[in-house]
Amino acid sequence: MLSAQTIARVKATIPVLASAGPAVTQHFYQRMFAHNPELKDVFNLSNQRSGRQPAALFAAVAAYAQHIENPQVLAAAVERIAQKHTSFVVKPEQYAIVGKHLLATLQELAPDTFDSDTTAAWAEAYQFLAGIFIDREGTLYAQHKAAEGGWEGERAFRLAAKVAESEKVTSFYFEPADGGAVMAFEPGQYIGIKVKPSQGDYQEIRQYSLSAASNGKGYRISVKREDQGLVSNFLHDELAVGDEVALMPPAGDFFLDTQSQAPVVLVSAGVGLTPMMSMLETLAQQQPGRVVQFLHACENQIQHSFKARQQELAKAHGVPLRYWYNDQHGLMDLAPIRYELPLADGLFYLCGPIGFMAAIKGQLLALGVSGERIHYEAFGPHAEL
Numbered sequence: 001m002l003s004a005q006t007i008a009r010v011k012a013t014i015p016v017l018a019s020a021g022p023a024v025t026q027h028f029y030q031r032m033f034a035h036n037p038e039l040k041d042v043f044n045l046s047n048q049r050s051g052r053q054p055a056a057l058f059a060a061v062a063a064y065a066q067h068i069e070n071p072q073v074l075a076a077a078v079e080r081i082a083q084k085h086t087s088f089v090v091k092p093e094q095y096a097i098v099g100k101h102l103l104a105t106l107q108e109l110a111p112d113t114f115d116s117d118t119t120a121a122w123a124e125a126y127q128f129l130a131g132i133f134i135d136r137e138g139t140l141y142a143q144h145k146a147a148e149g150g151w152e153g154e155r156a157f158r159l160a161a162k163v164a165e166s167e168k169v170t171s172f173y174f175e176p177a178d179g180g181a182v183m184a185f186e187p188g189q190y191i192g193i194k195v196k197p198s199q200g201d202y203q204e205i206r207q208y209s210l211s212a213a214s215n216g217k218g219y220r221i222s223v224k225r226e227d228q229g230l231v232s233n234f235l236h237d238e239l240a241v242g243d244e245v246a247l248m249p250p251a252g253d254f255f256l257d258t259q260s261q262a263p264v265v266l267v268s269a270g271v272g273l274t275p276m277m278s279m280l281e282t283l284a285q286q287q288p289g290r291v292v293q294f295l296h297a298c299e300n301q302i303q304h305s306f307k308a309r310q311q312e313l314a315k316a317h318g319v320p321l322r323y324w325y326n327d328q329h330g331l332m333d334l335a336p337i338r339y340e341l342p343l344a345d346g347l348f349y350l351c352g353p354i355g356f357m358a359a360i361k362g363q364l365l366a367l368g369v370s371g372e373r374i375h376y377e378a379f380g381p382h383a384e385l
């Protein structure tokens with residue numbers, strides 16, 4: 001446990017960090033990549049460029065210091081980050097590297113604030129938090145290894161099929177190159193994929209939600225081609241049936257609660273429907289009697305992936321489907337259908353752009369849905385809605 005003095009010293013630096021803003025995180029990543037260029041194969045450099053990720057590390061350490069007295073708040077964040085770290089195969093020894101550059105950055109940028117006492121307090125706080133992550137990630141790695149069909153870290157998979165689902169989304173079916181089984185996953189979870197696109201200088205790791213129910217034999221992901229996107233364009237244009245990639249075991253804390261019988265509402269926009277397809281298929285297989293609705297928004301009809309499959313599952317299991325094509329129907333608006341939604345007891349699963357999810361969450365809260373029944377996944381660095 002950290003002493004009250006250590007917590008007070010770390011907390012006292014938060015205003016300094018906040019006023020320094022992105023400069024601190026930029027300095028940190030530049031420093032770390034200059035000294036440890038091997039980490040360029042681990043971090044998503046596009047997220048670095050966009051500035052979406054760099055703030056996360058410092059924010060997490062500072063938030064941790066701030067909420068140290070309230071472990072409930074931290075537990076959910078630690079779980080989400082640890083799950084994501086495993087999909088990058090973050091290793092225990094890398095915590096020392098990150099910690100070293102983090103402390104050096106603080107001292108280099110604000111030498112007056114980060115005297116030896118304050119730096120020592122930060123070192124202690126960092127070490128404590130790193131220990132929590134290392135423990136949790138160690139447990140997850142051991143569970144991955146022990147699971148039937150499981151493995152630790154990277155495993156070679158072969159592309160078995162590639163199927164276009166709409167104008168911009170294509171599904172990729174992977175099977176293990178060793179011919180073995182694959183571990184089960186929860187509907188909503190994602191895998192990490194590591195590839196070396198010919199356009200880039202480094203190996204790249206990305207996360208993709210599994211877009212079909214768990215079947216023990218292989219995994220399906222469905223990827224949208226992004227403008228200037230390194231990995232999505234590589235997968236669409238270069239990866240051919242028979243080629244191998246490395247996959248990391250399924251991870252993530254956003255998944256359908258299949259123990260519950262509560263009504264479910266799946267709400268997606270664009271390619272955010274991938275985890276919903278896995279949930280819908282799993283519901284059809286495992287809980288055919290559960291009350292489910294599927295609400296989906298996309299730009300127009302030709303961007304609508306999996307339409308036929310959704311309709312087939314919906315028809316077989318009595319699931320109402322509602323679509324908003326933005327060019328015809330405008331944005332998703334829940335007010336007109338509020339009497340048909342299980343506002344009092346339903347579980348709501350959201351996936352799509354941050355702006356979309358924030359708008360839907362706002363509508364749900366206004367309709368009286370409690371925040372803890374609203375779950376969501378961001379297809380990038382996590383954001384609070």
Ligand SMILES: Cc1cc2nc3c(=O)[nH]c(=O)nc-3n(C[C@H](O)[C@H](O)[C@H](O)COP(=O)(O)OP(=O)(O)OC[C@H]3O[C@@H](n4cnc5c(N)ncnc54)[C@H](O)[C@@H]3O)c2cc1C
Binds near residue numbers: 206252
């Ligand atoms: C948990 C999770 C689940 C996900 N599931 C899915 C899924 O099911 N399906 C899916 O399609 N995606 C999913 N994603 C997103 C996916 O991981 C990738 O982020 C996405 O495919 C883009 O990767 P990329 O390498 O193609 O693009 P990147 O190269 O990472 O670029 C991302 C964006 O940055 C911008 N950019 C990059 N380089 C430049 C440049 N030089 N100049 C200007 N702008 C630039 C572009 O707008 C580009 O679209 C998920 C992400 C997470 C975290």
Ligand code: HEM
Binds near residue numbers: 042045081
């Ligand atoms: C105590 C130390 C650490 C903290 C507090 C921390 C915190 C975070 C946070 C908050 C995120 C964003 C999670 C999200 O998007 O939901 C993240 C992502 C990530 N972390 Fe860590 N982390 C730590 C250590 C490490 C280490 C040691 C490594 C490995 C070198 C690492 C590699 C990554 C990577 C690769 C990502 C994803 C980045 C991206 O999406 O571009 N982290 N971390």
